[in-house]
Amino acid sequence: MSASRTERLQIASRYAEAVFSLAEAAGKEEAVVAALVGMNHALAGNGEAMRALANPLFTRTAKAEFFTGLLAGAEALAQAAASMIARQGRADLLPEISELLVKKLADKKSEVTAEVTSARALGAAEQQAVAAAIAAATGKKVQLKLTQDESAIGGIKIRLGSHLVDGTVKTALEQMRRQLLAA
Numbered sequence: 001m002s003a004s005r006t007e008r009l010q011i012a013s014r015y016a017e018a019v020f021s022l023a024e025a026a027g028k029e030e031a032v033v034a035a036l037v038g039m040n041h042a043l044a045g046n047g048e049a050m051r052a053l054a055n056p057l058f059t060r061t062a063k064a065e066f067f068t069g070l071l072a073g074a075e076a077l078a079q080a081a082a083s084m085i086a087r088q089g090r091a092d093l094l095p096e097i098s099e100l101l102v103k104k105l106a107d108k109k110s111e112v113t114a115e116v117t118s119a120r121a122l123g124a125a126e127q128q129a130v131a132a133a134i135a136a137a138t139g140k141k142v143q144l145k146l147t148q149d150e151s152a153i154g155g156i157k158i159r160l161g162s163h164l165v166d167g168t169v170k171t172a173l174e175q176m177r178r179q180l181l182a183a
Helices: 005-026 029-044 048-054 061-072 077-087 091-108 124-138 168-183
Strands: 111-118 142-149 156-160 162-167
Touching: 005 029, 005 077, 005 091, 005 142, 029 048, 029 061, 029 077, 029 091, 029 111, 048 061, 061 077, 061 091, 077 091, 091 111, 111 124, 124 142
Parallel strands: 111 142
Antiparallel strands: 111 156, 156 162
């Protein structure tokens, strides 16, 4: 029986907290996070490596050595963290641990990533205006993750973590439709 997303995040958060605390104490949090996130991306794009890591015949020690080899030349603390994660039998949690480490680093740097969806590509001035409005509301530096969805018809939708502001024409029309049907 596999663990739920919530259970996986709870376990991963303990590892992410420990790794980030050690990296922060050494003043190497950016290097450690970058190395572990890079390793996660490399593994995610390699189906053969993922199958090998999921193979129960691939021992924890072998996984730890594999991770250390992938991080050859990277920050020693990142190598030690990856090795520890594998030796503890948590190699499968690397995606969640990486995700949480990125969030911890962004929090430390007082940054936030806003997912902005629009019907058409936003121009540079529009992007700056959206980023400035979000920065004013959050008090943080803003990174925009832009996507297009022509079905939105117009307007924009902004997601900040679990918060969603949907100002798309599609949503407004859907709300009007529901109101008319309810009347």
